[in-house]
Amino acid sequence: MAKQFHYTSRKEMEPRPGTRFATVYYKQTQTEYNRLRTHIYAVAAEIMAQCDGDLDTYRWWTTPLKGYRKTQGANYTPSEIVTDMVEQFVKQKDLPSGMLGRWQKLFADTDWDIVLVSGRPHKETTFGQLFQAGNQYGV
Numbered sequence: 638m639a640k641q642f643h644y645t646s647r648k649e650m651e652p653r654p655g656t657r658f659a660t661v662y663y664k665q666t667q668t669e670y671n672r673l674r675t676h677i678y679a680v681a682a683e684i685m686a687q688c689d690g691d692l693d694t695y696r697w698w699t700t701p702l703k704g705y706r707k708t709q710g711a712n713y714t715p716s717e718i719v720t721d722m723v724e725q726f727v728k729q730k731d732l733p734s735g736m737l738g739r740w741q742k743l744f745a746d747t748d749w750d751i752v753l754v755s756g757r758p759h760k761e762t763t764f765g766q767l768f769q770a771g772n773q774y775g776v
Contacts, residue, residue: 639751639752641754642672642752643666644664644754644755645664647662647664662734673751677723684698697715700714700715701714702715705743721736
């Protein structure tokens, strides 16, 4: 099951000369940014641990993937996709749409997938618990 994270706004950059697309950066609250960073670091650590003891996983990790084309050179490897995300957070930069898209495509339908949702996370309050429809108090 994908993990859900929230962003507060999107910043669309101007396309670079010679390209048809513009990068979009996702702005997050510090709490959500920290949650996402923790998730990405945990995924990287888990994969690295699996690579350490399993040659097939290591081959997958280092093999260029079909459908993950770079602007120049060989296709992206899973290692490059994950490392790019880790480095983005090490540098404390906002998440760009291209990196997110590659991550989502690689880890679709897994616990490692990321879903970004607009808005701030909903905080459950005591008031909301007491007065929601069908609560134990019959209100």
